[in-house]
Amino acid sequence: MNWTVPNGFPTQRPRRLRKSPALRKLVCENQLRAHQLVLPLFVRAGKKLRRPITAMPDVFQLSPDEALSEAARAYRAGVAAVLLFGIPERKDTKATAAYARNGIVQQTVRLLKKELPGLIVITDVCLCEYMSHGHCGIVEARHGSAQIVNDASLKLLARTAGSHAEAGADLVAPSDMMDGRVGAIRTHLDQLGFSDTPILSYAAKFASAFYGPFREAAESAPKFGDRRSYQMDPGNAREALREVALDIQEGADIVMVKPALAYLDIIHRVKAEFGYPTAAYAVSAEYSMVKAAGRNGWIDERAVFLESWLAMRRAGADIVITYAAVNLAKWLKEIPN
Ligand code: PBG
Numbered sequence: 001m002n003w004t005v006p007n008g009f010p011t012q013r014p015r016r017l018r019k020s021p022a023l024r025k026l027v028c029e030n031q032l033r034a035h036q037l038v039l040p041l042f043v044r045a046g047k048k049l050r051r052p053i054t055a056m057p058d059v060f061q062l063s064p065d066e067a068l069s070e071a072a073r074a075y076r077a078g079v080a081a082v083l084l085f086g087i088p089e090r091k092d093t094k095a096t097a098a099y100a101r102n103g104i105v106q107q108t109v110r111l112l113k114k115e116l117p118g119l120i121v122i123t124d125v126c127l128c129e130y131m132s133h134g135h136c137g138i139v140e141a142r143h144g145s146a147q148i149v150n151d152a153s154l155k156l157l158a159r160t161a162g163s164h165a166e167a168g169a170d171l172v173a174p175s176d177m178m179d180g181r182v183g184a185i186r187t188h189l190d191q192l193g194f195s196d197t198p199i200l201s202y203a204a205k206f207a208s209a210f211y212g213p214f215r216e217a218a219e220s221a222p223k224f225g226d227r228r229s230y231q232m233d234p235g236n237a238r239e240a241l242r243e244v245a246l247d248i249q250e251g252a253d254i255v256m257v258k259p260a261l262a263y264l265d266i267i268h269r270v271k272a273e274f275g276y277p278t279a280a281y282a283v284s285a286e287y288s289m290v291k292a293a294g295r296n297g298w299i300d301e302r303a304v305f306l307e308s309w310l311a312m313r314r315a316g317a318d319i320v321i322t323y324a325a326v327n328l329a330k331w332l333k334e335i336p337n
Contacts, residue, residue: 030313032306033332036320038080038279039074039081039325040124041071041085042059043067043087044086045063049061049063050062050063053216053217055216056217056323061217064108064111065111067112068108071119074119075118077330078329079326080119081119081170083122084105084124085218088129089104093131096130098156106164106166106167120171121171123161123169124173125174126174127153127156127157128220128222133223134221150180157174165192171253172199174199174202178230182247186251201256202256203247203257206231206258211284214284237266240266241270255274256278257317258280263280265315267316271316282309282322282323286322
């Protein structure tokens with residue numbers, strides 16, 4: 001592209017195209033669409049249960065019946081999908097409840113697919129919520145310290161994904177960051193006859209402080225140490241591309257970058273490099289910060305949520321996973337621009 005300006009007073013005046021809402025719409029490069037929004041839901045056993053999450057106003061741990069009403073609300077508003085996280089009744093060192101046939105996620109998937117067949121149901125595939133130690137893989141003592149062992153964890157992750165597919169999940173979304181998990185899940189799904197079930201992989205997932213409120217919501221904080229031996233270093237962008245390339249080679253159908261707003265450069269590079277369907281996860285603290293400032297009257301919550309979504313879209317995200325999905329879908333219908 002040649003950016004040189006002709007001699008003399010510039011004849012270009014960008015404001016010509018900003019004169020009216022209709023003109024601005026005419027040249028708008030990025031559109032927001034509710035059918036690319038995904039709403040995360042936290043489910044746990046019970047009936048009529050809506051347990052608030054302190055750091056995430058208007059987000060709740062829900063029993064399956066309440067998850068259904070929340071999902072129905074999202075569906076009516078035009079939201080494409082829900083992403084399910086389970087809080088089990090019992091945790092152990094093998095994450096047994098993660099792949100139990102009648103586990104909380106498996107039950108909820110069956111209920112949602114029966115009652116709302118048009119809504120896409122995605123399941124988060126991870127072990128941390130189901131492990132007594134809160135890590136995303138199996139923990140073993142090795143060389144005098146506790147290690148999160150990779151390959152043994154793959155079997156449990158594959159089993160978990162398989163049980164979600166059997167319950168009727170439309171997509172499975174591994175978020176554990178073990179090496180080779182997309183391949184292991186793909187092979188297992190194919191063996192079970194689910195070769196048509198796509199994998200949305202948390203491909204570039206960073207070890208981020210922005211997950212703080214989520215760990216209260218999912219009761220999944222690690223009991224010792226942190227997740228830096230498996231999630232990515234926030235300083236690395238080239239490595240994110242390698243992670244995405246690996247997941248695509250292993251069979252990922254959609255790739256995700258997480259968190260979103262602080263990692264727009266990664267979203268942009270991933271989309272430019274691979275051109276794959278790309279998802280961005282606007283994580284818990286991204287939500288909490290906007291809610292907190294909004295409640296204080298310091299910012300316009302609605303405008304900030306909408307602008308953030310637009311920024312993710314402009315960076316290259318097709319799909320946006322956000323706790324504000326239902327409101328965003330509703331606001332979209334109201335805005336005149
Ligand atoms: C599970 C998982 C986490 C999130 C999604 N899946 C937490 C973590 O890795 O500690 C974070 C989502 C959010 O903060 O909204 N591994």
